[in-house]
Amino acid sequence: MLPASPRQRRLLIQAAVVVLLLVAAAVLWRTAAHNLSAQQLRSGFGFLRDPAGFDIGETLIDYSPRDAYARAFLVGLLNTVRVALAGIVTATIVGVLIGLGQLARNRLIGVLCTAYVEVARNIPLLVQLLAIYLALTQLLPDLTTPLHLWGGALLSKAGLHLPWPAQQADGWRVEVPQVEGLSIVGGFSLSAEFVALWSGLTLFTGAYIGEIVRAGVLAVPRGQWEAALAVGLTRRSAMSHVIVPQALRLIVPPLTSQYLNLTKNSSLAVAIGYPDIVSIANTAINQNGQAIECIAIIVSVYLGINAVTALVMNVYNRRVTRKVF
Amino acid sequence: MSKKAIAAFAAALTGLCAVTTADAGKTLDAVKQRGQLVCGVNTSAPGFSAADSQGNWKGLDVDFCRAVAAAVLGDANKVKWVPLNSQQRFTALQLGEVDVLSRNSTWTLTRDASLGILFTGINYYDGQGFMVPKKLNVGSAKKLNNATICVQSGTTSEKNVADFFAANRLKYKQVVFDTAEATQAAFYSGRCQALTTDMSDLAGARTKATKPDDYLILPEVISKEPLGPSVRRGDDEFFTIVRWVGYAMLEAEELGVTQENVDKLKASSQDPATQRLLGVTEDTGKLLGLDKEWIVRIVKASGNYGESFERNMGPKSALALPRGLNNLWTKGGLMYAPPVR
Numbered sequence: 001m002l003p004a005s006p007r008q009r010r011l012l013i014q015a016a017v018v019v020l021l022l023v024a025a026a027v028l029w030r031t032a033a034h035n036l037s038a039q040q041l042r043s044g045f046g047f048l049r050d051p052a053g054f055d056i057g058e059t060l061i062d063y064s065p066r067d068a069y070a071r072a073f074l075v076g077l078l079n080t081v082r083v084a085l086a087g088i089v090t091a092t093i094v095g096v097l098i099g100l101g102q103l104a105r106n107r108l109i110g111v112l113c114t115a116y117v118e119v120a121r122n123i124p125l126l127v128q129l130l131a132i133y134l135a136l137t138q139l140l141p142d143l144t145t146p147l148h149l150w151g152g153a154l155l156s157k158a159g160l161h162l163p164w165p166a167q168q169a170d171g172w173r174v175e176v177p178q179v180e181g182l183s184i185v186g187g188f189s190l191s192a193e194f195v196a197l198w199s200g201l202t203l204f205t206g207a208y209i210g211e212i213v214r215a216g217v218l219a220v221p222r223g224q225w226e227a228a229l230a231v232g233l234t235r236r237s238a239m240s241h242v243i244v245p246q247a248l249r250l251i252v253p254p255l256t257s258q259y260l261n262l263t264k265n266s267s268l269a270v271a272i273g274y275p276d277i278v279s280i281a282n283t284a285i286n287q288n289g290q291a292i293e294c295i296a297i298i299v300s301v302y303l304g305i306n307a308v309t310a311l312v313m314n315v316y317n318r319r320v321t322r323k324v325f
Numbered sequence: 326m327s328k329k330a331i332a333a334f335a336a337a338l339t340g341l342c343a344v345t346t347a348d349a350g351k352t353l354d355a356v357k358q359r360g361q362l363v364c365g366v367n368t369s370a371p372g373f374s375a376a377d378s379q380g381n382w383k384g385l386d387v388d389f390c391r392a393v394a395a396a397v398l399g400d401a402n403k404v405k406w407v408p409l410n411s412q413q414r415f416t417a418l419q420l421g422e423v424d425v426l427s428r429n430s431t432w433t434l435t436r437d438a439s440l441g442i443l444f445t446g447i448n449y450y451d452g453q454g455f456m457v458p459k460k461l462n463v464g465s466a467k468k469l470n471n472a473t474i475c476v477q478s479g480t481t482s483e484k485n486v487a488d489f490f491a492a493n494r495l496k497y498k499q500v501v502f503d504t505a506e507a508t509q510a511a512f513y514s515g516r517c518q519a520l521t522t523d524m525s526d527l528a529g530a531r532t533k534a535t536k537p538d539d540y541l542i543l544p545e546v547i548s549k550e551p552l553g554p555s556v557r558r559g560d561d562e563f564f565t566i567v568r569w570v571g572y573a574m575l576e577a578e579e580l581g582v583t584q585e586n587v588d589k590l591k592a593s594s595q596d597p598a599t600q601r602l603l604g605v606t607e608d609t610g611k612l613l614g615l616d617k618e619w620i621v622r623i624v625k626a627s628g629n630y631g632e633s634f635e636r637n638m639g640p641k642s643a644l645a646l647p648r649g650l651n652n653l654w655t656k657g658g659l660m661y662a663p664p665v666r
Contacts, residue, residue: 182463
């Protein structure tokens with residue numbers, strides 16, 4: 001009855017497993033649809049065309065409560081990408097500085113960097129975010145009486161407002177933020193929620209990246225250092241031309257993981273009031289009850305962002321490992 | 326996302342694997358078999374459902390669930406309290422994690438029609454308002470142009486504040502949190518200039534401020550917020566019981582039956598309506614699947630509606646809310662029970 005050749009048997013078993021998985025998926029789908037309709041819950045993605053009805057605190061694109069749910073989700077997606085991208089950039093900078101700082105010859109710098117890494121790594125990110133947000137909202141002055149910083153920037157509980165070029169009637173001019181009534185008008189604003197989330201993610205992930213960088217540099221054989229110094233390169237030159245290119249091979253794969261972690265950790269935004277995709281999808285679930293569809297959207301957003309990040313980093317990884325010395 | 330929401334989703338996935346039909350008429354049996362009513366309440370809403378320092382739950386919604394437990398199980402203490410935030414509440418009811426959701430939730434068409442739940446009645450007529458610090462010098466909600474407003478995510482408040490500002494051609498910035506505690510903390514820290522939620526919630530939130538007198542609740546009521554309990558769709562029997570527990574408490578107040586005099590009235594009242602209410606001449610409980618003493622037990626457990634109101638949010642309590650719209654129809658309010666007969 002079973003085919004005689006081992007290869008055909010393997011193919012048959014694999015085909016059977018695939019069919020089993022398809023049957024299981026079909027059963028799950030049908031019972032889900034049946035149970036949802038028995039409780040008279042709507043299903044399907046038709047709700048994406050309905051007006052959202054709720055406002056969003058900060059948006060990169062124009063948005064009003066009369067816009068569709070689909071646009072609200074787009075705003076959430078852009079907010080997530082914005083904080084993830086900003087976080088990745090600054091976390092990398094912080095991580096590289098901290099990692100190299102731990103290897104510095106100056107012992108004070110080394111000790112400070114190690115202390116920072118130990119503290120930032122060992123406290124849960126959510127706790128750090130809440131602490132930073134609490135500090136920002138308690139210690140900074142009210143919106144109506146902000147701190148005036150150098151350059152015309154305003155710092156207050158509402159966040160950081162920076163002067164920014166804006167198009168006026170008579171061409172481009174730098175607009176300086178001003179307090180008007182109950183709000184600050186003009187300039188480019190970084191809300192307190194965004195600043196808290198960005199700094200929390202940077203400090204937390206920066207510590208991990210610091211350790212990865214340190215491990216990568218230490219893994220380069222000692223002989224490379226000695227040879228480079230013997231040839232007459234300065235310590236700095238040796239680092240940038242000999243050691244770091246070799247260390248990058250070890251650094252880039254775990255660095256990719258940290259970038260993916262940072263993006264996923266940005267979902268903690270909902271605890272401190274930053275309207276990312278999870279926060280907006282949660283509101284949508286509560287307004288229209290379609291939990292499965294909204295969570296499917298959240299999942300695909302994170303899968304999409306992370307797949308793109310991983311792809312870019314893998315291309316970079318291949319470039320870094322292809323170099324021949 | 327909160328762990329409870331993730332657990333709810335995981336439970337939904339596993340629940341969906343079971344090929345079962347909707348359980349119509351089974352909630353009452355399940356509650357009796359379990360010997361306990363599972364009641365979804367607020368995490369902390371003074372006056373409606375809040376745990377005190379010893380962990381005892383108190384509030385108008387808490388009294389309601391105790392009344393349901395007394396009617397169905399005979400003992401008002403056989404209740405398991407499940408605190409739910411505004412995002413988990415309806416999913417928890419849909420999935421069967423709670424039997425009754427008694428969590429100062431607004432009755433709206435969308436919630437009745439598309440969430441798989443049904444509201445059983447109104448136990449508090451409320452409206453949405455704003456609270457501001459007195460030092461902001463704002464006396465009316467129409468002066469809140471360009472203000473930063475703290476609001477809780479996934480509530481009717483979010484939609485209503487968008488409507489109010491659009492209708493009055495004003496602008497605002499909102500900061501949204503997922504729990505009431507985080508929303509209020511952001512308001513008290515000064516991050517937002519105004520807090521918006523139901524008036525009763527504002528009164529409750531003000532009691533939690535370090536200096537309640539520094540805050541002012543603005544006079545504008547910008548929406549209708551009829552708050553009431555809800556149950557799952559598809560179980561008419563349980564729905565009818567929970568609905569009539571609410572009406573029984575109102576009828577008891579109308580007829581003057583209180584926690585103190587219920588036994589005396591049961592033994593000696595000559596008024597036909599009271600005799601019917603307390604099961605002396607008629608057995609209304611049998612028609613619901615309960616026994617004839619069901620209203621007696623309800624009144625003994627939580628008192629009548631007026632007593633529950635006075636105890637939790639009346640002039641002598643910390644909230645000090647007037648009866649207002651929540652008075653009986655005979656006294657100028659909106660509380661009107663269909664006849665319990």
